[in-house]
Amino acid sequence: MYLRRPGDADAQRRQTLVATDLDRTMIYSRNAFSATAEVPTVCVEHLEGAPLSFMTTAAALRMHTLTQPAAVIPTTTRTIKQFGRIQLPGAPWRYAITSNGGNILVDGVPDMRWRIDIDAQVRASGATLSEVSAELRARIDDSWATKFRIADHLFCYLVVKPKLVPEDFLAEWDSWCQARGWSASQQGRKIYTMPKAVCKSHAVAEVRRRLLESGELSRDAKTLAAGDGALDAEMLRAADSAIRPRHGELEQLNWTSPNLTVTRSSGILAGEEIIDWFIDAAPQLTD
Structure with a gap:
C-alpha cells in the first residue's frame, strides 16, 4: 500500500x-x-x-x-x-x-x-499518562461515560453520552489538565485528554x-x-x-x-x- x-x-x-x-x-x-x-x-x-x-x-x-x-x-x-x-x-x-x-x-x-x-517531551512537560488516567477515572461514572480508552500509549479519551455529561465536567477537567501540561476538549461523543507536547x-x-x-x-x-x-x-x-x-x-x-x-x-x-x-x-x- x-x-x-x-x-x-x-x-x-x-x-x-x-x-x-x-x-x-x-x-x-x-x-x-x-x-x-x-x-x-x-x-x-x-x-x-x-x-x-x-x-x-x-x-x-x-x-x-x-x-x-x-x-x-x-x-x-x-x-x-x-x-x-x-x-x-x-x-x-x-x-x-x-x-x-x-x-x-x-x-x-x-x-x-x-x-x-515525543515521549521525552511529554515526560518533561508535566503529568504522566498514568497520573492523568487515574485522575480521570476518578471523575467519571458509567451513567454518562460509556468507554475509556488509552490511545497509542500517548493520551486518553472517553466516549460519552453528550446530553448526560455533567455541565461543569469539561471546564473543570480541562482546568486540572492545563496546570499539568495537558488539555481536554470534546468532539462529538468523544472527550480527549491530550499532552500539550x-x-x-x-x-x-x-x-x-x-x-x-x-x-x-x-x-x-x-x-x-x-x-x-x-x-x-x-x-x-x-x-x-x-x-x-x-x-x-x-x-x-x-x-x-x-x-x-x-x-x-x-x-x-x-x-x-x-x-x-x-x-x-x-x-x-x-x-
Missing part, C-alpha cells in the same frame, strides 16, 4: 503541502452526513465488515486529483490501527500523521525517532522539513490545512491558508483566524467543498 519514494515519477517537487484532518473533515459517518438530500457516496472505512465512514462520490474522485499537484498528508487524532482501516482515495501516502501528531508514518511505518522524542502542527512542520530536505517539496511551497475540532486549531493557525467546515467543535466555538475560510456547507457536503478549495489553491507540479 505504501510504495511512494522520493525518486518516483509521481513524487515530483510539489508547490503545496496539504495537511488535512479526516473525521468530519474529509470522511463522515452516517450520523454526521447532515445532508438535506441524498447524495452519492462511497465507503472508505469498514469496521468488522460493516460500512463506517464515507465520502461523496465527487469528493473521492477529486481527492485523486488533489494528490497530483499537492503533497497530501492525512493528519488525524486516530491511532495507527484506526487510521489503517481507512481506504482514503489518493493512497499510498509518503507521510501520514496519526495520534494527534504523536506518530509520523513514513511509507506506512511508524518513525520511532520521532516517537521517542502532542500536537498536529508540530508533526506537520516536521514532515514539511523532511519534504523540503528530500526535494519533494518546493522551497516556496504553501501549507494548506483543514480541520473541524479544537485539536486542529493550532494546525490551522500555523498554515499559510486554512479551511474548516461549518460544523464541529470549532464552529460551536465560533473559532476564526485571519488565514481561515469557512465552508458554506455543513456535513458531508462540506468535505466536498474542502477538497475543491484545496484544488483551487494548489498550483500545478514543477519539474
